[in-house]
Amino acid sequence: MLKVVDDLHSRLADALGARYTLERELGRGGMSVVFLATDHRNERRVALKVLRPELAHSLGPERFLREIKVAAGLAHPHILPLFDSGIAGGLLFYTMPYVAGESLRDRLIRQRRLPVADAVTIARDVADALSYAHDQNIVHRDIKPENILLEAGHPVVSDFGIARAISVADASRMTGTGIVVGTVDYMSPEQARGEEVDGRSDIYSLGCVLYEMLIGRPPFTGGTSTGQARAVSQERREIPVEVDYAIEVALAQSPSERFATARDFVEALKPPEATSSEHRSKRWRTWGAVAAAVTLALGTMGVVLVPRLLRAGLDPSLYVVVPFGHRAGAAPKLISGDQCEALLVEAFGRWDDVRLVDGLRVHDLRSRRGRDSLNLADALDMARQLGSGRLIWGEVAQFADTVQVRAALYDVRRGGATIRARSVTFGADARDIGTKFRALADSLLLGHMSTPEAAGGMVGTRLLSAWQSYEDGRSALADWNLQDAERDLRAAIQLDPGYPHANLWLAQTLAWAGRPIRDWRAFATMSGRSSAMLSIRDRFLHLADAEYRQACAEYARMLARDSLDFAAWFGRGECQTKDRLVVRDAASPSGWRFRASFQSAADAYQRALELVPSVHRAFAGVAFTRLTRLFYAEPNVFRRGYALNPDTAWFGAWPALLHDSLSFTPVPLADLFTGKRGTIPPSLNAALAHNRDRLRAITLTWIHAFPRSPDAYEALALVLESLGELGDTSNPER
Structure with missing residues (x-):
């Protein structure tokens, strides 16, 4: 009998109840979820991070816990220490001090660009922390604004050693999961290529962070670049030449051309009066050769596409x-x-x-x-x-x-x-x-x-800074970098809360990211301040208010005007998927049926995902799990529903295959959980295979459009693994 996966919060709370009390969720990322907790033994509040179950299962706990203990020995005023780590309820967790202030990311959302003195001071303090850790042979591997916390205005670096623990634990397994540790906008070229890294990789990442603190965006959005970032002094004339030079060296493509140590980076960021004249005259000489080599490499990658x-x-x-x-x-x-x-x-x-x-x-x-x-x-x-x-x-x-x-x-x-x-x-x-x-x-x-x-x-706004943030967000959205799009659009709204365009596209970004309605409803409402956006806002609010039939009708009208509209096809899938109303039906084996057809929803989702293949970037890495759940391609995912009878009654259904079409027969939720006879359809496994075949077709479309995209190939590998065909050397398109 299939086992329904318990809620992560509940599992953790039950396992840690005697030692920790979980208060609330603080945030989540691709690899972990962080909770605010009370440590009863030491009578203090802590930040408790738990690795996502699928990641913990693929890594194995022993090596991870052994490696994380190395980082627990770090003691530096700008490094957030590790308190505890272990296994609870089959979940890997670790605890750190709870910092009540904000992260550097929060401050960048609020201010976008920091004063030069503040940015340089933060970078020097972080570089000093890196220098200390590198002396202990520990590389952070994921320096980014989210991992730099501001405590009373002073930076402390969090998650030290966590990325190393994950990397080492993954590499130690005979069948490594290929987990990519790091964040693409701040990842050094050698780390992005999967090569072994040293402290100079952290220097590159910190250079990206300093660049963003000064300019308002990372130097290479969407991933590392083989080109040269635009000099910060070209965009802000008040930036000293010493800082400009330090960033240029830190962002060198080759590790051998960067600062040898983080301590050298600290020295280069000293105030002008403390900086030697030789630094002023030293300039870079190899960019021409690098650019020529890159141009030649890109010339060999051209692909002729004939849509x-x-x-x-x-x-x-x-x-x-x-x-x-x-x-x-x-x-x-x-x-x-x-x-x-x-x-x-x-x-x-x-x-x-x-x-x-x-x-x-x-x-x-x-x-x-x-x-x-x-x-x-x-x-x-x-x-x-x-x-x-x-x-x-x-x-x-x-x-x-x-x-x-x-x-x-x-x-x-x-x-x-x-x-x-x-x-x-x-x-x-x-x-x-x-x-x-x-x-x-x-x-x-x-x-x-x-x-x-x-x-x-x-x-839509009279503030140029708000418009620039909005444009950065739209550019990130065009590249399907939903995280950066959310960050930039929130920055635009922070500057101009009534900016209708930014509110609309933030609502759309959050909806496409699969965030709950409560996260984006307010932004959709604010977008209605522009009369040109009223119809788009109304479609969002139909979804938010559970008016699914009206929303579906709006999307149908959009498709009548343009049958190649991605948003309309994806929205059509959303309005049918979110419609969970169960109604009586004498022809159904259980006497009930879902009002909305999931088969139609799946067809709409597939049409959208194949129409714009670059959307695969939004489902890269751990985010691909959302796609498998969207298509019910995992064995522990069932469809929920409710009936008004007149009181609310809850239902659930496993996927089934009926004449090559996907179907769900709702049964009382209690019967589903207990595995009552007749609740598990005989064609369940066939339905799962059917849904995974649909995902195979989608990912193959992505690969045909982007034959050099690692993300597209990773998505196909995950689908083939679920089908038991990952090691099959025959044609994956069969």
């Missing part, structure tokens, strides 16, 4: 806006080509009769081609592949304190003939940027459409 839309006719009423090119080669400081695209898309959205290609599909295609600045030939090729008969593309350049944007409307069916070209300029304060882009959109469409009534501010 089905290319074979279809080009739709003359379908417009596509693609990221603009940079006339001088590098993006201007104020606005990039990607941001020009985003502003024009929102400007064109004021017209009800202008059909635009889904922006997620545009960025999905661009990510397959590479992230370099586009030229006109590239833009026209993208338009053809997306089936669009009309292209809007242009270039942006900056001259002193003036930015010039030139845009044109092209007829793709006539080989890219120019229909109309316009340009706008604005000053460095960008105070009128929204008005200028609305005027640009109007002038490009003039003669084809009647000008609509003003639909409120297109940019």
Whole structure:
């Protein structure tokens, strides 16, 4: 009989009851969940972290606990000590002091950019802690703002030795799980490649953190880069040259070109009067060779993709806006080509009769081609592949304190003939940027459409800093980096709480991340301040208020307008999955049935996940578990439901296969838990195999679109493992 997995909190509380009392959850990540707890033996409050059960099971406890004891011996004013560790209820846990302050991440969300003196002081204190740990042959492996806590304004580094314990425990097993320890935005190139690391990897990660404290974003969002990060002094002129140099050295791609020790990093970050003149004159000399090697490597990775839309006719009423090119080669400081695209898309959205290609599909295609600045030939090729008969593309350049944007409307069916070209300029304060882009959109469409009534501010905020955070969030969302998208959109809302665009897309990001409705409902409500977003807000609120039929009707109307809309397909799956109402049905073996069909929901989810293959990045690593639960591809996942009879009665159902279709027959929840005769369908195993085959089809689509993506291959490996085919050398597509 299948065993239902107990709630993690309940399991831990029962096992630790005599020693610790769990008060509440403080947070969670890809590898662990952290609770605030009371340590009865020592009469103190602690932060108790527990590894996720699937991770603990794959690692094995003995080696993990042995390695974590090494880190418990660290004693430094800027290192959060480890109090205790062990096994409870089959779960691996460890405890640390509870810091009542905030993390560096919390402060960055609140301020986005820190004063230079504060940022440098924090970096020097953390580097001093790293120097001490490295002397003990302990490398942190996961330096990031979340792991730097601020206690009375002073930084303390948490989770020291935890990443090492996980890595060593995983490597010690004959069948390693291939767990990737670290966070991509702060991970050194050698760590990302899975190579052995030393203290210089931590120096790279701290360089990324210092860069973010000063600029408001990591140097390489979405993962490590083989290029050179933009100098911090180019974006903030008040940053001293010594700090600029220290970050440049810390972020060197090769470990041999970084500071040899964290102590050297500390010395380089000393105030200008304490910094030697030789540091001022020392500059980097190898970037040209590195860039040339990278260019050659990228040239060998080109993949020619021919989507089905290319074979279809080009739709003359379908417009596509693609990221603009940079006339001088590098993006201007104020606005990039990607941001020009985003502003024009929102400007064109004021017209009800202008059909635009889904922006997620545009960025999905661009990510397959590479992230370099586009030229006109590239833009026209993208338009053809997306089936669009009309292209809007242009270039942006900056001259002193003036930015010039030139845009044109092209007829793709006539080989890219120019229909109309316009340009706008604005000053460095960008105070009128929204008005200028609305005027640009109007002038490009003039003669084809009647000008609509003003639909409120297109940019949605009067604060440039809030808009910049919003754009960073939208860029992260286009790359399916949901964690960074949430961070940047929250930063925008922190600056301007009434910013409707940021509220809307934060609600959407949290919903796509599978967060509970209570986490995003308030943001969806706030987005209604913009009349242009009322219909989108209403779809969210239908879901939040359990008005699932109304939500499904809205998504059906979206699909009637655009059958290739990712959000509509995924939303259609959501509104049917979340509808858990059980109604009487005399034809059902139990006398009950679910009102909503999960078969239809699964079809909608699959359509969305195959339509935009770059979405696989959102399900990388531990997040893939959410996908297996979404499709009921795990043996311990059942469908919950309720009936109003008139009192609420709870039901559950295991998946079954009926004539090649997935079905659920609800039975009273108590009968399901006790395994009462007839509650487990004979076709349960066949249904699980059916659902895993569906996941195999989805992950294969991802690999065909992104043949060099480790995340896509990891997803397929997890599916094949569940099917018992991981070691099978035959064709996985059979």
